[in-house]
Amino acid sequence: MPINKHVGSAQEALADVRDGSTVMISGFGGAGFPNVLIRELVKRAPKNLTLVVNSATHRLSFTHELIEAGLVRKVICSAARGPGKELSPFEKLWKEGKIELQCLPQGTFAEAIRAGGAGIPAFFTPVGVGTDLTKGKEVRVFGDREYVLEQAITADLAIIRADTADTYGNLTFRFAQMNFGAAMATAAKLTVAEVREFRSEPTPHERVQLPGVYVDRVFVAPEAK
């Protein structure tokens, strides 16, 4: 049967999300936030989610809606500070002890996801040695430098935003839209991509930025604002 990753809607794409899932969410600084999928996840309302997302509080991502809806048990991220003096939805729940936080240096966060998709269970990095973020983690000396052992991250679901997709799920990204999306797709059991445009003709191989083998479902959605 010819492969066809195209589905009609966000609803269909997320029909089988379960309680307790670990969900990766792409995006950085306004580029690559899968806000249509996040909204659909809020609607489906699976409970006790663990989110793997670079920022828990970015003003342009709808991640905070999942947090406000009480669906999130734990966040793994590199940024969890809300803008301004007011406490963000994340900070309120965190302060009340209702949400767990694992804060990682952004490069460790990125590499942990890459490793998760590449069959590497853990890796040593020089980043964070001697800081509060690596307390209790194993340290080893290689050469004349200390390195800390960090664990890979995998997920049940990755939701990402890309620019174009074809029937094979091959994706392209605009400018800085790729950020965490491609690595997240490799580290999750199920990857769903929302895209600006679906192409009926296969994407030329030299234009493919994420091979469709990592992508399970794609659907077309104008960017949610």
Added chain:
Amino acid sequence: MKPLNRSQMAWRAAQDITDGSLVNLGLGLPVSVADYVPAGLDVFFQSENGVIGVGPLASPEAADSDLVDAGSRQITLRRGAAIVDSPWSFSMIRGGHIDVTVLGAFEVAANGDLANWDMKIPNKGPLVGGAMDLAAAAKSVWVIMEHNTRSGGARIVKKCTLPLTAQRCVKRIYTDLAVMEINASGVLVREIAEGLSRDELQARTDAPLTFAADCKVLSAPPLAEVAAA
């Protein structure tokens, strides 16, 4: 006494960037270093979200929400730019491919320890971003900051009191009052603000200072102050 204003601090740091280098600028005052790189130098600015070759900020007509820098600012690309994803961008940073990173700081210790990510504000969540990666792995870490806190406290200290970003990483410090280098014996003052005595500078600094044999006057052209972040 003639302290530098914030634009002049950025200008001063920019004068030390060398031709052909790959530079990462931290959020806040460090990003304005890009505005003062001497003409004729060909420098690439890297942004942690994967942009290699950040150009000037985009005009409203050219702004594109998919083309942003580490501070979520809508930017343009310079000639010869490339874009990679986040794991690759941080492989570049961690792998020691960044020649210089210019970062803001709350405190720098005499041994080069840097504290610039956690002010311990009650109940506010942590925000580390790429600070630890850059501080731990760039070939040269420069700090640009006011010499003292608003209440007059020292930021250049014997030992950091705030949570560390990385140990023994800072090589140079540019403040409104001085340009300093950190080496094995501590903090060496290379330039000092006009009309400020060595004793006065030491009084504003917790870490012990030594002065270079050829210690110069810190000067910069007149520049309008950039707004504090």
